[in-house]
Amino acid sequence: MSAEPPAHLVEVTDRLSAAVVAEVGALLATALAADGVRPVSEESELRLAHGGPAGGGDLTARDAAGSLVGYARLERPAGDPEAEAELVVAPAARRRGVGAALLGRLEELAGERPLRVWAHGELPGSAELARGRGYERARVLLQMRRPLDGVDPDPHPRLPVGVTVSTFRPGTDEDAWLRVNARAFAHHPEQGSWTARDLALREAEDWFDPAGFFLAWREETTGPRLLGSHWTKVHPAGEVGDAPVGEVYVLGIDPDAQGTGLGRTLTDLGLAHLRARGLSHVLLYVEEDNNAAVALYRRSGFTRHMVDVSWQRPTSR
The missing domain is CATH 3.40.630.30 (Gcn5-related N-acetyltransferase (GNAT))
Known part of the structure; x- marks a missing residue:
């Protein structure tokens, strides 16, 4: 042959x-x-x-x-x-x-x-x-996953004083979200560098749903200030599993608002939304060496599902 x-x-x-x-x-x-x-x-x-x-x-x-x-x-x-x-x-x-x-x-x-x-x-x-x-x-x-059957469908979030949560308004909230995203992921090699075009391309995708995109605002003397957000996504059947699967797509908190419990509140709201859509599981991605985040997600019921590996060519070649 x-x-x-x-x-x-x-x-x-x-x-x-x-x-x-x-x-x-x-x-x-x-x-x-x-x-x-x-x-x-x-x-x-x-x-x-x-x-x-x-x-x-x-x-x-x-x-x-x-x-x-x-x-x-x-x-x-x-x-x-x-x-x-x-x-x-x-x-x-x-x-x-x-x-x-x-x-x-x-x-x-x-x-x-x-x-x-x-x-x-x-x-x-x-x-x-x-x-x-x-x-x-x-x-x-x-990639970590957890079932949604234990999620409170009506979490009644405890918000810091002066903070309210609303859903994303296309054509209005882009600039505020991009500013907070850049601050929240300043040291992330991909997420922190998103541009208006990166956001617009995703808003144009069939899966985009502003009803699953939660923003936390605090009223200040200069007007409302965005403190953080939880953007959820739904993968259709066949993409990451036999049935549709939800995702904690982007969860970002402004550094000035970290430590207030806002991240957990936004997480609970997003998971409740995904459960209300009838989904059975949710996934998220996290760096393996981010020990604090991995431990937090494990305490929240997430377990390791699979990995993506970046292989590097030695620079001496």
Whole structure:
């Protein structure tokens, strides 16, 4: 039997055509069905559909017959010393050198920058590929879950004096939310850098529901001030489980309001909302080395479900 022909890589530095985006979407759906894990992040899916900042690009791998067998997304933000990527190989084309070919091209494009590559679900093949090329585990993101059957459907939150909670008003609350998000996640490598466009893209998604987006305001002499928020999300059946699953999507408290119990209050409101929608489980993501947050979530009934791993190419290469 002849050897499998090498994959042919095509680099796109701006935007893929609508036809190729549809091909990639089908590949991602096939990988999800086979692995039970979303193969790339929400951010990469949004940039695939809408484009991303300068420096990024999409890579496609095709076999000799022209069929799409792999996809990768590369980010090289201006002013950022590191490059970051995600890749996926069609289940029927695995262990034929496609992943290695994509990763090799990503390394070439990253140049002298340290390259980090996310592996969602830490599937055996991804870990084998990364270790085989000398990559090291650099960051681990835990997905934790808990059932919602024990959640109080009417939590009667205890709010600090002068604080009220309302739901998000599209077209009105964006600037206030972005300011608090940047302050709450000032040291987070992705969340804290969200822009108005990042928020607008998510508001345009089918899953966006302002009724599940809770904002805590305090009345001050200069007007209402946003102190924190809990943005919930609902994943449809088949995306992260056989049934729909809720998510603690973004929970952020302004540093000036931390320690007031507002985070727990907003959490309870969001979980009650998800239970009222008839969901049985909720998930969240947290850095594995954030011991305080992991311990807090465990006390709240969350347990480890799966991990995403960021593999880093040694800088000496």
